[in-house]
Amino acid sequence: MRIGPLRVPAGEVALRPPRLLDGGAWSRIRLRDRRYLEQWEPVAPGTWEDRNAGLAWLPQWGTLRGLARRGASIPLVITVDGELAGQITVGGIVRGALRSGWVGYWVGTHVAGGGVATAAVAMLVDHCFGVGGLHRLEATVRPENAASLRVLQKLGFRQEGIFRRYLDVDGDWRDHQCLALTTEDAPGGLVERLLAEGRASLA
Template sequence: MLTERLELRPFAIEEAEELLALRLENREFLEPLEPIRSAGYLTLAGQKTEIMQSEQGRIRDQAYIYAIRQRGNGRLIGRAALTGIARGPFQNASLGYFLDQAHNGQGYMTEAVIGVLELAFGKHGLHRVQAGVMPRNIPSQRVLEKAGFRREGLAERYLKINGVWEDHVLFGITAEDREGASDRRDRAERHCE
């Protein structure tokens, strides 16, 4: 999928080295925001395993993991994932993402999340996407709000992040929310013509 400045696409095994370099460059930045990883995770073999597992998740319709690349230069600047996909009456996924620290604050993550939502509700036929963010991670909360998510509540000791059970603010968005946002944008554009 192409957005104005980004390309979102599944990772290929050949990108493991590039993904490893991105993770290593951002290790200190991401460490307070992520679970403790296994000893082999930040190795080439570990990143190849992650990419192979993401491919298996896609085949099983359980997860869709996207490389976030800049259009034009093709530089890998992040990753976005729809995981824990539940079908049946729920039709739900959890959204997770990270962005290269050097590219924070430039609107890339909001653009990527909006693109992933288009894939979630269009190509993947989901009804709902949810995300959890630690209360102190204000920039990530702003990304979700700009992308149309609504704040749904606080889940205490929700995920073990960097070795500590952390509270998370829960956000959600449904296909109807996205349709309503599109309708409002269309009406606003027609009004301005």
């Protein structure tokens, strides 16, 4: 499966499943951008270096594949001009009457601010609301993360509340804003909205 591409100021953005051979590029970005990423990501066992070393990719890749096969998650990598530039995931997928999941993403500093995250979220939302069969997606973001909030707000995610002391991030239990979107909020699709607003073009 490959989703996209869309052209934005940073380059040609596409989404695809993670590959075993992505480990080297993934690790280089994660280690280089520690200061940028660590302030937004939940605390996990081990040091940043251990968790993001090249050898750490193999078990993560295996876990992502297992969740995808069970239908609990849609894990993808973000590429810009064919090179890995980040990750985006829909997790916590529940079917039945709820048909919901959460979306999380990160991009490297070399493409931050170039429309990459916005294009990636738009393409994934359209996929989930289309062939993915979901009705609702939500995202939780620290109030201090202005860049991520802008991405979601530009795409029409609405704020639904504050989760107090929601996740252990960067040394403390942090409040997170909860934003959400349903199919009724994007009847024509988010990609079409980006194209109409001139924020992206078809590659």
